[in-house]
Amino acid sequence: xxxxxxxxxRKDGRKGIRNTVLVAYLVECAHHVSEKVARDFPETDVQVIxxxxxxxxxxxxxxxxxxxxxPNVGAVQLVSLGCENFRKADxxxxxxxxxxxxxxxxxxxxxxxxxxxxxxxxxxRDTLAALAQSPRVPMSPSELVIGTICGGSxxxxxxxxxxxxxxxxxxxxxxxxxxxxxxxxELIGCEHVMAARASTPALRTELIATVTKAERYxxxxxxxxxxxxxxxxxxxxxxxxxxxxxxxxxxxxICGILRPAERAATGGLYLLDVVPxxxxxxxxxxxxxxxxxxxxxxxxxHAVIFVTGRGSVVGSAISPVLELCANPDTYARMSEDxxxxxxxxxxxxxxxxxxxxxxxxxxxxxxxxxxxxxxxLGHTEFVFTYKNPTQADxxxxxxx
Amino acid sequence: xxxxxxxxxxxxHLHPNDNVAVLAxxxxxxxxxxxxxxxxxxxxxxxxxxxxxxxxxxxxxxxLKYGAPIGTAACEIAQGDHxxxxxxxxxxxxIEDMEAGQT
Numbered sequence: 001x002x003x004x005x006x007x008x009x010r011k012d013g014r015k016g017i018r019n020t021v022l023v024a025y026l027v028e029c030a031h032h033v034s035e036k037v038a039r040d041f042p043e044t045d046v047q048v049i050x051x052x053x054x055x056x057x058x059x060x061x062x063x064x065x066x067x068x069x070x071p072n073v074g075a076v077q078l079v080s081l082g083c084e085n086f087r088k089a090d091x092x093x094x095x096x097x098x099x100x101x102x103x104x105x106x107x108x109x110x111x112x113x114x115x116x117x118x119x120x121x122x123x124x125r126d127t128l129a130a131l132a133q134s135p136r137v138p139m140s141p142s143e144l145v146i147g148t149i150c151g152g153s154x155x156x157x158x159x160x161x162x163x164x165x166x167x168x169x170x171x172x173x174x175x176x177x178x179x180x181x182x183x184x185x186e187l188i189g190c191e192h193v194m195a196a197r198a199s200t201p202a203l204r205t206e207l208i209a210t211v212t213k214a215e216r217y218x219x220x221x222x223x224x225x226x227x228x229x230x231x232x233x234x235x236x237x238x239x240x241x242x243x244x245x246x247x248x249x250x251x252x253x254i255c256g257i258l259r260p261a262e263r264a265a266t267g268g269l270y271l272l273d274v275v276p277x278x279x280x281x282x283x284x285x286x287x288x289x290x291x292x293x294x295x296x297x298x299x300x301x302h303a304v305i306f307v308t309g310r311g312s313v314v315g316s317a318i319s320p321v322l323e324l325c326a327n328p329d330t331y332a333r334m335s336e337d338x339x340x341x342x343x344x345x346x347x348x349x350x351x352x353x354x355x356x357x358x359x360x361x362x363x364x365x366x367x368x369x370x371x372x373x374x375x376x377l378g379h380t381e382f383v384f385t386y387k388n389p390t391q392a393d394x395x396x397x398x399x400x
Numbered sequence: 401x402x403x404x405x406x407x408x409x410x411x412x413h414l415h416p417n418d419n420v421a422v423l424a425x426x427x428x429x430x431x432x433x434x435x436x437x438x439x440x441x442x443x444x445x446x447x448x449x450x451x452x453x454x455x456x457x458x459x460x461x462x463x464l465k466y467g468a469p470i471g472t473a474a475c476e477i478a479q480g481d482h483x484x485x486x487x488x489x490x491x492x493x494x495i496e497d498m499e500a501g502q503t
Contacts, residue, residue, distance in 0.1 A: 154449075155447075155448060156449065158466070159412060159449065189491075190468060193468040193469075233449050234449030234450040234484070236463075236483070236490075238490060239468075239469070239490060239492060240465060243466045246466075346412075348424075
């Protein structure tokens with residue numbers, strides 16, 4: 001199967017499984033123009049992302065730079081209002097340095113909405129034609145970056161969907177791919193189990209500190225991490241709930257911790273620490289599932305596995321989201337939105353290994369022209385909000 | 401034949417070290433459940449996702465699910481007992497929020 005997988009080769013050497021043109025607004029005031037530009041190309045892979053602004057944000061800058069140079073992105077149309085607080089010249093330089101075509105439209109300079117839209121459409125049209133000639137080269141599963149999250153969870157998530165995702169992760173890690181799991185707020189109670197899988201004693205300490213930080217942060221937000229519904233659904237303790245979410249990381253050794261917008265240097269399994277350092281500020285670390293998906297993508301994820309029990313219909317801009325349904329009843333109701341029926345393990349129609357293999361194969365097939373259900377249905381959700389800047393540690397926390 | 405009426409419930413043993421098994425489907429009190437050579441009967445009506453002890457668990461011993469501790473036994477737990485809020489103690493303080501939510 002790996003022989004038929006191909007990727008778009010970028011000038012920075014990265015390979016993407018999609019050839020997306022981004023229309024990216026640098027403040028909410030430029031959002032409408034961006035949408036109008038993108039809507040002119042409904043049958044092509046032109047997607048809108050952006051940062052609401054308007055206050056300065058090192059995190060916002062880091063995220064936009066990482067997303068605009070993502071391997072699945074072929075070119076970027078930036079849309080600025082003109083007066084917003086965003087270091088757009090730096091963003092342009094970063095995109096240029098990656099070898100991707102970039103164009104900046106400043107609405108206040110072009111003369112308003114209509115002229116900005118016309119200008120953006122013309123550039124995107126020309127760029128799409130040029131991108132169609134981009135080289136496609138052989139790509140191996142070992143070159144993939146895969147993220148995983150769970151949301152809309154129920155009692156079945158930790159039984160079928162998350163462990164099956166973990167099986168797929170184990171296969172990818174064995175092949176040398178980069179696999180990223182997240183959710184430090186949902187790892188409270190299993191930090192010691194997780195830390196035992198750390199590749200070094202130093203990382204073990206860091207993993208525990210990461211979860212302790214999350215515990216403190218969520219407590220400050222007043223976030224209750226265990227609901228009555230969890231108990232009714234058969235979960236007895238917070239650590240049991242956390243272990244269900246943690247199961248999606250598989251059994252491989254954990255080799256490092258990533259922050260949003262940070263890339264792993266080598267293949268292996270990484271924890272994405274979504275909780276900012278310092279005093280709690282700006283609200284919840286991730287306001288919804290899409291914010292978590294976008295942070296996984298900011299770390300270079302070519303695709304994201306989304307495990308749901310209740311039934312999520314979330315896709316994403318930039319990278320395909322593979323919907324994995326843990327609950328057989330939910331699957332029966334919402335099958336069009338689901339890529340994998342992990343709930344069949346509960347009805348005796350499959351094993352964890354079989355479902356893990358199916359997830360693996362479907363992710364690899366995304367590099368052979370296959371699309372996910374959320375892509376077919378046109379999902380391109382995108383959001384991120386303010387956070388404290390990511391810590392200025394050089395590189396990732398890869399164990400050496 | 402009450403056994404036939406009450407039916408048979410499938411169990412999942414998630415990790416070889418686990419001392420609990422998880423119901424793969426809803427089950428009625430008295431329904432049979434089997435795990436390798438261990439035969440159990442549901443002590444009460446239980447829905448999918450709930451846990452049964454597959455052997456006796458001493459007070460204070462760790463409850464293992466996914467091969468990892470999810471808490472400790474708050475009392476002596478017999479083989480086949482429903483393992484849940486009434487007989488597990490979390491090793492984290494947050495459990496108090498959860499128990500308050502259950503009353």
